[in-house]
Amino acid sequence: MKQSFDYYMPAKVCFRAGASKDAARFIKGSNVLIISDPFLLKTGVAEAIGNSMTGKNVAYFGEIEPNPSCESVDKAAAAAREMKTDCIIGLGGGSALDVAKIVACLADNEGSIYDYYAGGTRTLSDRKASLICIPTTAGTGSEVTNVGVYTNKKAGIKMPMVNDLFWADVAIIDPELTYTLPAAITASTGMDAFCHAIEAYWNKNSQPICDMMAMTALKNIMEHIKTAYEEPDNKEARGAMLAASLFAGIAFSQTRTTGIHALSFPLTTEFGASHGIACSVTLPAFIRISTQGEKEKMESLASYLGYESVQSLADGVEELMVSMKMPVRLHEIGVKESDLAHITEVGMGAPIIQLTPAIMNEETVHGLLKSIL
Amino acid sequence: MKQSFDYYMPAKVCFRAGASKDAARFIKGSNVLIISDPFLLKTGVAEAIGNSMTGKNVAYFGEIEPNPSCESVDKAAAAAREMKTDCIIGLGGGSALDVAKIVACLADNEGSIYDYYAGGTRTLSDRKASLICIPTTAGTGSEVTNVGVYTNKKAGIKMPMVNDLFWADVAIIDPELTYTLPAAITASTGMDAFCHAIEAYWNKNSQPICDMMAMTALKNIMEHIKTAYEEPDNKEARGAMLAASLFAGIAFSQTRTTGIHALSFPLTTEFGASHGIACSVTLPAFIRISTQGEKEKMESLASYLGYESVQSLADGVEELMVSMKMPVRLHEIGVKESDLAHITEVGMGAPIIQLTPAIMNEETVHGLLKSIL
Numbered sequence: 001m002k003q004s005f006d007y008y009m010p011a012k013v014c015f016r017a018g019a020s021k022d023a024a025r026f027i028k029g030s031n032v033l034i035i036s037d038p039f040l041l042k043t044g045v046a047e048a049i050g051n052s053m054t055g056k057n058v059a060y061f062g063e064i065e066p067n068p069s070c071e072s073v074d075k076a077a078a079a080a081r082e083m084k085t086d087c088i089i090g091l092g093g094g095s096a097l098d099v100a101k102i103v104a105c106l107a108d109n110e111g112s113i114y115d116y117y118a119g120g121t122r123t124l125s126d127r128k129a130s131l132i133c134i135p136t137t138a139g140t141g142s143e144v145t146n147v148g149v150y151t152n153k154k155a156g157i158k159m160p161m162v163n164d165l166f167w168a169d170v171a172i173i174d175p176e177l178t179y180t181l182p183a184a185i186t187a188s189t190g191m192d193a194f195c196h197a198i199e200a201y202w203n204k205n206s207q208p209i210c211d212m213m214a215m216t217a218l219k220n221i222m223e224h225i226k227t228a229y230e231e232p233d234n235k236e237a238r239g240a241m242l243a244a245s246l247f248a249g250i251a252f253s254q255t256r257t258t259g260i261h262a263l264s265f266p267l268t269t270e271f272g273a274s275h276g277i278a279c280s281v282t283l284p285a286f287i288r289i290s291t292q293g294e295k296e297k298m299e300s301l302a303s304y305l306g307y308e309s310v311q312s313l314a315d316g317v318e319e320l321m322v323s324m325k326m327p328v329r330l331h332e333i334g335v336k337e338s339d340l341a342h343i344t345e346v347g348m349g350a351p352i353i354q355l356t357p358a359i360m361n362e363e364t365v366h367g368l369l370k371s372i373l
Numbered sequence: 374m375k376q377s378f379d380y381y382m383p384a385k386v387c388f389r390a391g392a393s394k395d396a397a398r399f400i401k402g403s404n405v406l407i408i409s410d411p412f413l414l415k416t417g418v419a420e421a422i423g424n425s426m427t428g429k430n431v432a433y434f435g436e437i438e439p440n441p442s443c444e445s446v447d448k449a450a451a452a453a454r455e456m457k458t459d460c461i462i463g464l465g466g467g468s469a470l471d472v473a474k475i476v477a478c479l480a481d482n483e484g485s486i487y488d489y490y491a492g493g494t495r496t497l498s499d500r501k502a503s504l505i506c507i508p509t510t511a512g513t514g515s516e517v518t519n520v521g522v523y524t525n526k527k528a529g530i531k532m533p534m535v536n537d538l539f540w541a542d543v544a545i546i547d548p549e550l551t552y553t554l555p556a557a558i559t560a561s562t563g564m565d566a567f568c569h570a571i572e573a574y575w576n577k578n579s580q581p582i583c584d585m586m587a588m589t590a591l592k593n594i595m596e597h598i599k600t601a602y603e604e605p606d607n608k609e610a611r612g613a614m615l616a617a618s619l620f621a622g623i624a625f626s627q628t629r630t631t632g633i634h635a636l637s638f639p640l641t642t643e644f645g646a647s648h649g650i651a652c653s654v655t656l657p658a659f660i661r662i663s664t665q666g667e668k669e670k671m672e673s674l675a676s677y678l679g680y681e682s683v684q685s686l687a688d689g690v691e692e693l694m695v696s697m698k699m700p701v702r703l704h705e706i707g708v709k710e711s712d713l714a715h716i717t718e719v720g721m722g723a724p725i726i727q728l729t730p731a732i733m734n735e736e737t738v739h740g741l742l743k744s745i746l
Contacts, residue, residue, distance in 0.1 A: 013380040016378075
């Protein structure tokens with residue numbers, strides 16, 4: 001066992017079917033801004049939660065796009081300041097939650113996100129507004145991390161921002177919100193959670209608490225993702241998947257991610273792949289090379305998940321992805337051989353790539369990408 | 374998997390050999406009170422930590438006895454108020470940590486512990502002093518719980534107090550501090566941690582995060598306690614035991630304990646058994662009855678720990694205790710048959726006894742005690 005580690009995850013977790021309709025009990029003050037995406041606004045999911053808060057003054061900001069831009073953050077922050085918000089609720093996938101995290105800070109910190117991020121020199125000081133994160137996918141795990149990922153459209157770069165003010169006060173995890181997720185989203189967000197868990201497990205920063213969380217998450221996903229994909233209202237499968245996403249989130253909140261996420265950034269910003277697709281497309285290849293640095297640990301994981309070897313685990317994951325109609329080759333998301341050098345360069349620019357348990361340099365990364373072209 | 378659970382453990386955990394000599398980096402303000410026991414003061418352990426804090430004004434309060442009394446709490450609170458403490462450090466076993474928790478509150482809340490506890494009607498408001506817990510046994514797990522246990526000498530009762538202000542800001546977990554633990558303390562505190570873990574696991578409030586923590590803790594203890602007992606400076610065993618104590622603490626901080634702890638209170642206050650002995654003496658008997666309510670779950674645990682059945686797990690635990698010269702019968706700690714009715718009555722008065730996965734009434738509890746007389 002690793003004899004040196006840190007652990008800190010101060011968010012209160014409330015996991016319960018229907019819990020999102022009981023969020024008001026966590027809110028002091030009366031002005032609440034729910035930050036969500038156009039779909040959750042249009043379908044009444046956000047409103048149902050807002051309406052459950054008797055006596056609160058609830059406003060909605062629904063202009064969150066996938067891979068949210070700094071411009072959307074600044075618009076949401078203006079809405080929060082205008083209503084003098086006491087509480088920000090992020091409701092949605094990772095995008096809405098990530099925006100909610102920084103908007104809860106910007107509500108009482110002047111200026112634009114650009115002042116604090118991507119070269120900005122100001123530092124966010126104390127957050128006064130409380131922050132509640134309610135995920136609607138299983139998923140992001142963003143409800144239990146202190147990371148937000150924003151896209152700097154000026155520079156065309158998607159970059160994470162880490163801040164202890166980004167820990168939610170409360171993570172409300174309500175499986176009911178996932179019963180209507182379309183199959184393709186169930187698959188891509190579920191495999192994103194798989195990446196979080198396995199990247200925490202093989203991470204150079206891995207530690208025993210994260211290992212427990214990651215292993216449980218991976219087992220839940222292997223056992224339940226296909227059922228959740230095929231039977232959207234299967235309560236047991238949906239609960240297990242959302243719990244997996246939570247555990248994976250706690251795991252990678254301590255370790256950060258690795259090469260899979262590093263390479264996903266250019267695949268998303270430049271090829272338009274959704275985050276889950278951009279991550280999982282390289283997952284089997286990374287499983288195959290993970291034995292370079294973590295042979296024993298990965299063999300023990302493969303065995304725990306019911307596979308004879310790490311290579312057969314990688315094959316199993318690839319087959320699972322194919323069975324859910326997910327791309328397993330880069331050309332399926334529009335990547336050409338001539339793009340590989342650039343993807344390699346951008347991926348190598350993300351420091352987390354060096355947390356991968358394998359040699360990561362221009363040659364090896366280019367080779368990995370070419371092997372799954 | 375349970376589809377409804379809460380989780381909240383906001384303490385920052387720093388696990389590292391030597392970490393206790395680096396506590397200053399977590400302290401704002403300059404006035405630090407280290408609360409410990411006479412032994413740790415006398416042997417210079419407390420002073421070594423105090424001396425590492427260059428530039429801080431460090432005072433020591435060393436009058437903490439096992440099963441700390443409300444009178445000791447009030448004395449320590451007076452010391453904290455006098456020095457206008459910015460930070461309370463609890464250093465020791467459960468007793469010192471428990472006292473530190475409430476003293477950190479009383480530093481800026483008027484009056485005596487009796488005003489807030491055991492019939493007192495006042496409520497502790499915001500805690501201003503920061504709180505650092507440094508365990509020296511593996512152990513209590515108190516560094517990651519919001520519970521303190523105090524003995525009300527007036528009424529002759531040992532009672533837990535639960536308060537969210539009791540969460541430490543930082544739990545500094547330094548295996549080096551346990552290298553000098555005597556074998557008997559290694560055994561009794563280690564089996565206390567075993568009780569925490571298994572009582573969290575079979576608890577009616579059990580939940581998946583606690584199950585992971587509990588299982589890992591139980592495995593660590595079964596694999597390493599004997600080595601730690603026989604080779605006090607075995608670093609791997611000491612680290613594994615202190616990690617087990619940490620994981621068990623996180624587990625039972627969410628679930629509370631069960632019958633083992635309920636019955637330990639009279640065994641400690643009236644028969645003078647140490648907390649670990651008072652708990653573990655009933656442990657094998659409770660393992661045997663746990664299948665009443667949690668048959669499958671307990672069988673799965675037994676198998677995970679390498680036993681064929683729950684009964685053979687109970688036998689194995691009993692043999693382990695005997696091999697460490699721990700009492701496994703009540704008469705060994707001075708209990709007579711005529712005492713059983715009273716122990717039953719006091720145990721039944723602790724609400725946690727009903728979290729045991731078995732029928733707990735006067736008859737069954739009396740029967741359990743008689744079976745191990």
